[in-house]
Amino acid sequence: PRTSSRSRRLPGSPLGILLISAGHERAHYAFMVAAGAAAIGRAVTLFATNEGCRALMPGLLDPARDTQVRGTGVAGLDELRAAAAELGVRLMACDAGLRIAGLDLAGLLPGVEVAGIPAFLSATGAGQIVTL
Numbered sequence: 001p002r003t004s005s006r007s008r009r010l011p012g013s014p015l016g017i018l019l020i021s022a023g024h025e026r027a028h029y030a031f032m033v034a035a036g037a038a039a040i041g042r043a044v045t046l047f048a049t050n051e052g053c054r055a056l057m058p059g060l061l062d063p064a065r066d067t068q069v070r071g072t073g074v075a076g077l078d079e080l081r082a083a084a085a086e087l088g089v090r091l092m093a094c095d096a097g098l099r100i101a102g103l104d105l106a107g108l109l110p111g112v113e114v115a116g117i118p119a120f121l122s123a124t125g126a127g128q129i130v131t132l
Contacts (some may be wrong), residue, residue: 014043014127016120019052021132024062024077027055028069030132031080038087043127045090047120049097056093056112057103085111092120 015037019030030046038044048056060066060077070076075083084091091112098105098114105114113119 012041012043014045014124016124016127016129017044017046018120018129018131019046019048019055020050022051022054022061024060024065026132027052027061028066028077028080030055031077031084032075033130033132034089035080035083035087038084038089043090043123044084044088045092045120045123046084047092047094047115047123049094049100051101053093053098053101053103053108056091056109057107058109081109090123092123094120 015033017030017034019027021027030048030052034044034046048054054061055077066076066078070079091109092115093105093108093112095114095116108114
């Protein structure tokens with residue numbers, strides 16, 4: 001199969017993750033990808049917008065689902081958030097997305113930056129962007 005130039009990027013190139021949903025599966029996987037990429041040395045920025053900003057707030061999006069995930073031996077959302085922070089993943093909440101979702105920026109996790117699309121694109125540079 002053919003691979004695009006984006007899929008052939010070096011492991012060290014920046015990765016931008018755009019999270020647009022508050023669903024547990026998407027948020028969980030966004031943090032899995034973020035922690036995994038940071039663990040292999042990539043600079044990672046996770047940018048959440050609209051309802052996805054809820055993943056950057058304390059608490060679990062779906063506690064029952066998170067318990068089920070942890071029961072399989074897979075890290076839960078809180079563990080993944082902690083791993084991402086420890087590995088230096090840059091967390092951004094979209095200013096406009098917070099307003100659209102009716103969320104208060106005071107409720108964000110410590111260290112989350114409030115920024116716009118230009119800051120996200122600048123952080124990612126010529127790197128890869130994935131949407132979840």
